[in-house]
Amino acid sequence: MALDDAAEVVETAATEIDAVVIGAGPVGLFAVFELGLVDIKTVVIDILDKPGGQCAELYPEKPIYDIPALPTVTGQELTDRLMEQIKPFGAEFVFGERVDELARAEDGRFHLKTDAGRALIAKVVVIAAGGGSFTPKRPPLDGIEVYEGSSVFYAVRRMEDMRGKDMLIVGGGDSALDWTLNLAPIAKSLTLLHRRDEFRGAPHSVEKMRSLVAEGKVRLLIGQMTKLHGENGSLEAVTVKTAGGEEHVTVNAMLPFFGLTMKLGPVAHWGLNLNENLILVDTEKFETSEKGIFAVGDINWYPGKLKLILSGFHEVALMAQAAHKIVHPDKKLMFQYTTSSSSLQKKLGVK
Amino acid sequence: MVKITFIQPDGASQTVEAEPGLTVMEAAKLNDIAGIEAECGGACACATCHVYVEPAWVEKTGKPADIEEDMLDFAFDVRTESRLSCQIKVTPELDGLTVRVPAKQF
Ligand SMILES: Cc1cc2nc3c(=O)[nH]c(=O)nc-3n(C[C@H](O)[C@H](O)[C@H](O)COP(=O)(O)OP(=O)(O)OC[C@H]3O[C@@H](n4cnc5c(N)ncnc54)[C@H](O)[C@@H]3O)c2cc1C
Ligand code: FES
Numbered sequence: 001m002a003l004d005d006a007a008e009v010v011e012t013a014a015t016e017i018d019a020v021v022i023g024a025g026p027v028g029l030f031a032v033f034e035l036g037l038v039d040i041k042t043v044v045i046d047i048l049d050k051p052g053g054q055c056a057e058l059y060p061e062k063p064i065y066d067i068p069a070l071p072t073v074t075g076q077e078l079t080d081r082l083m084e085q086i087k088p089f090g091a092e093f094v095f096g097e098r099v100d101e102l103a104r105a106e107d108g109r110f111h112l113k114t115d116a117g118r119a120l121i122a123k124v125v126v127i128a129a130g131g132g133s134f135t136p137k138r139p140p141l142d143g144i145e146v147y148e149g150s151s152v153f154y155a156v157r158r159m160e161d162m163r164g165k166d167m168l169i170v171g172g173g174d175s176a177l178d179w180t181l182n183l184a185p186i187a188k189s190l191t192l193l194h195r196r197d198e199f200r201g202a203p204h205s206v207e208k209m210r211s212l213v214a215e216g217k218v219r220l221l222i223g224q225m226t227k228l229h230g231e232n233g234s235l236e237a238v239t240v241k242t243a244g245g246e247e248h249v250t251v252n253a254m255l256p257f258f259g260l261t262m263k264l265g266p267v268a269h270w271g272l273n274l275n276e277n278l279i280l281v282d283t284e285k286f287e288t289s290e291k292g293i294f295a296v297g298d299i300n301w302y303p304g305k306l307k308l309i310l311s312g313f314h315e316v317a318l319m320a321q322a323a324h325k326i327v328h329p330d331k332k333l334m335f336q337y338t339t340s341s342s343s344l345q346k347k348l349g350v351k
Numbered sequence: 352m353v354k355i356t357f358i359q360p361d362g363a364s365q366t367v368e369a370e371p372g373l374t375v376m377e378a379a380k381l382n383d384i385a386g387i388e389a390e391c392g393g394a395c396a397c398a399t400c401h402v403y404v405e406p407a408w409v410e411k412t413g414k415p416a417d418i419e420e421d422m423l424d425f426a427f428d429v430r431t432e433s434r435l436s437c438q439i440k441v442t443p444e445l446d447g448l449t450v451r452v453p454a455k456q457f
Pocket of ligand 1: 014028029064131132297308309
């Protein structure tokens with residue numbers, strides 16, 4: 001799907017905007033607010049299919065106790081509240097795409113490109129990439145790298161590619177179950193491997209999977225992978241440790257679903273000064289070594305840095321002041337309170 | 352203080368002292384035990400603090416709760432004595448506890 005889309009997007013003109021915010025975690029979301037107050041329009045891009053970053057992906061139901069004035073709020077509630085708070089500014093959200101390229105053009109603006117081929121041009125860029133982009137976890141099996149992209153896949157781009165394959169799907173959550181249900185009809189054979197006979201996925205998917213197993217269309221195997229076998233990047237079999245011993249499963253396509261982890265990813269290649277995988281910024285503007293590129297939240301580093309949501313909120317307020325000078329160089333910025341400024345209240349839609 | 356011993360895959364062992372109330376993961380991190388990554392800081396959200404409890408201690412450390420079992424799905428080479436060390440509270444009864452660090456965290 002993404003591949004077909006890519007071709008389409010490339011042909012359309014680049015989106016021109018004041019600011020691109022990379023990352024829709026809590027800090028990226030609040031950046032939209034602070035930029036909005038100083039009349040900067042934003043596009044927010046995140047590789048996830050929803051806003052909230054770590055709060056929504058890693059701990060949506062866990063309470064956070066150190067957000068000022070919210071004695072307790074869950075990761076998901078915090079995300080929902082931020083989305084409500086930034087609504088007046090009408091930011092455009094692009095989900096499910098990763099920003100891969102970032103470079104300055106001759107006119108001083110920045111050109112960005114996503115993995116789906118979408119192009120954007122912005123006057124300022126705010127990197128709020130947190131712990132990095134969420135990427136599927138790679139099972140720590142020796143030599144798995146050589147099969148990736150040819151026999152081992154962490155996402156299915158085109159279902160047709162799986163037709164006629166001996167498939168192994170590994171995991172016990174919704175991704176593993178959904179792909180088992182979707183691919184069983186077109187695979188030559190399909191084995192679902194999970195470490196225990198209990199599944200975290202949606203109950204109705206579990207039920208459907210079990211009936212496919214009963215009909216003999218899917219094989220359910222309880223155990224864990226220990227070794228991969230193959231040649232020249234083609235997977236041929238997987239050794240599985242089960243309660244009864246070891247089993248050799250013939251496989252030429254495997255989909256492992258072990259959740260997501262955060263990897264710095266493309267951010268490392270944008271020519272910014274880093275300090276141990278974090279982007280160095282100053283503490284006045286939270287600007288990187290490139291003028292006009294800011295870094296806020298968990299992705300940045302400065303002496304004394306704390307990876308806390310509240311620190312990120314502070315950082316975006318100061319960043320927005322500096323971004324204003326670049327986006328609206330001819331306009332003077334007056335310090336105002338949302339409580340008393342009628343112009344800020346108009347922007348917020350409360351007046 | 353409660354003594355906890357961590358055994359590495361190569362057999363090397365380290366005994367540390369932990370204050371009751373901490374978690375076994377925190378005791379490991381405070382003492383720089385290799386192989387306990389604990390990316391999520393103990394929120395039962397990452398499974399990179401996986402350990403094998405020595406069989407003699409399995410009864411005292413107890414069984415993983417449901418959310419811990421779910422998270423163990425994301426660990427590598429899970430066994431019956433697998434636990435997430437951030438979910439084991441250090442108590443005086445655990446004095447002498449021995450756990451093994453797996454060869455690989457995910
Ligand atoms: C279990 C747990 C509990 C926590 N508890 C607390 C707490 O109690 N209090 C507290 O203050 N903090 C807590 N934190 C930390 C807090 O969640 C982070 O500080 C916060 O999420 C950082 O926000 P962020 O917006 O900087 O980054 P993130 O939330 O990490 O979001 C960054 C986003 O950027 C996206 N991204 C990265 N690179 C790209 C790219 N190239 N293209 C597109 N998208 C990209 C990622 O997919 C991600 O969605 C906790 C963290 C965890 C894991
Ligand atoms: S530290 Fe993350 S699950 Fe234990």
